[in-house]
Amino acid sequence: MLTPAPERLKAWAQQLRLDTYALYLASADPRVPWYAKVLVGLVVAYALSPIDLIPDFIPVLGYVDDLLILPAGIALAIKLIPNGVLEEHRAKARLRLGEGRPRSRLGAIVVVTVWVLLALWIASMGRRILRR
Numbered sequence: 001m002l003t004p005a006p007e008r009l010k011a012w013a014q015q016l017r018l019d020t021y022a023l024y025l026a027s028a029d030p031r032v033p034w035y036a037k038v039l040v041g042l043v044v045a046y047a048l049s050p051i052d053l054i055p056d057f058i059p060v061l062g063y064v065d066d067l068l069i070l071p072a073g074i075a076l077a078i079k080l081i082p083n084g085v086l087e088e089h090r091a092k093a094r095l096r097l098g099e100g101r102p103r104s105r106l107g108a109i110v111v112v113t114v115w116v117l118l119a120l121w122i123a124s125m126g127r128r129i130l131r132r
Contacts, residue, residue: 016070016071016074017097018090018093018094018097019074019078019090019093020043020044020047020048020074021093021096021097022086022089022090022092022093023040023043023044023074023077023078023081023089024040024044024048024093025089025092025093025096026040026081026085026086026089027040027041027044029085029089031082031085032080032081032082032085033080035080036077036080036081039073039076039077039080040077040080040081041106042073042110043070043073043074043076043077045106045110046070046073046110046111047070047073047074049108049110049111050108051108051111051112051115052066052111053069053111053114053115
């Protein structure tokens with residue numbers, strides 16, 4: 001029997017949450033390759049950041065990062081971590097998720113920095129256009 005769509009979506013979101021926290025835990029594991037740690041650090045920092053790269057109030061595009069970019073980053077990071085290590089951290093994540101939602105200050109700083117740099121770039125482009 002097929003599971004109704006809202007339940008499947010809720011289960012998918014819970015799995016993403018679990019995987020995000022498991023990746024966070026795995027990022028400190030010495031068995032994880034350095035290149036995986038870099039990607040995991042970026043993905044987890046963005047996932048846990050209270051600020052989105054594309055704000056949700058922007059129609060359609062606001063949810064692109066939540067629905068496409070973030071899950072793709074998580075999937076790629078999962079592929080770079082050895083299976084046994086990932087399963088170990090998923091088990092830890094299941095136990096710890098009841099303690100509250102983790103937040104990432106680094107993630108917020110990265111997103112704000114990207115927004116500031118983008119705003120400065122747009123402002124400089126605007127100045128160049130107005131000078132002509």
